Amino acid sequence: QSVLTQPPSASGTPGQRVTISCSGSSSNIGSNPVNWYQHLPGTAPKLLIYSNNQRPSGVPDRFSGSKSGTSASLAISGLQSEDEADYYCAAWDDSLNGVFGGGTKLTVL
Amino acid sequence: EVQLVQSGAEVKKPGESLKISCKASGYSFTNYWIGWVRQMPGKGLEWVGIIYSGDSETRYSPSFQGQVTISVDKSISTAYLQWSSLKASDTAMYYCARLLRYCSGGSCYYFDYWGQGTLVTVSS
Numbered sequence: 001q002s003v004l005t006q007p008p009s010a011s012g013t014p015g016q017r018v019t020i021s022c023s024g025s026s027s028n029i030g031s032n033p034v035n036w037y038q039h040l041p042g043t044a045p046k047l048l049i050y051s052n053n054q055r056p057s058g059v060p061d062r063f064s065g066s067k068s069g070t071s072a073s074l075a076i077s078g079l080q081s082e083d084e085a086d087y088y089c090a091a092w093d094d095s096l097n098g099v100f101g102g103g104t105k106l107t108v109l
Numbered sequence: 110e111v112q113l114v115q116s117g118a119e120v121k122k123p124g125e126s127l128k129i130s131c132k133a134s135g136y137s138f139t140n141y142w143i144g145w146v147r148q149m150p151g152k153g154l155e156w157v158g159i160i161y162s163g164d165s166e167t168r169y170s171p172s173f174q175g176q177v178t179i180s181v182d183k184s185i186s187t188a189y190l191q192w193s194s195l196k197a198s199d200t201a202m203y204y205c206a207r208l209l210r211y212c213s214g215g216s217c218y219y220f221d222y223w224g225q226g227t228l229v230t231v232s233s
Contacts, residue, residue: 035219044204044223088154092216097168103153
């Protein structure tokens, strides 16, 4: 059971907009920024969003993040086949360590 | 260029000990935290723990406290994850990653560079 809760799966067709939610508590998301990672099979995870809604250089603006209270969301617009991957939210916890969500497997139909 | 290069895949028996490594290059090793992340077969990412390479301050996630040991050797810019007695449930891919602090105050961190992963298989 992960500290942060994500839906196990999500799907969409090319060009659609999909959102992935991440629910936490006052000790993590409620008091610290949220990061999102994309994980393709056989590769190392890649930072997609940091500080709730900031994109590192090189990440397309199709990817966006938001946070409200103890929940956060990742939105992907203009869905492409190469977006098929596992997505993880992460946040710092007041226990002075980090926590991940359980991950969401995104399927592009 | 920042690189984290992990040691190769391991196959061990239950009860054996193991130490896997993560060699860093391309940055000032002692100025950053290094973290370890586990991914069990078919499962998600789990935060194992982190170590500050400058003074070896270590923080473990509750699930891993007492189960593994994280250490560094500053002289060779290498971080380690070790087990004293492996269990079949330790079978997983383990990633090391550099933790970057992107603000001057508060808990604002993210993993910016990752190793390629080390597959640990524990089977009798």
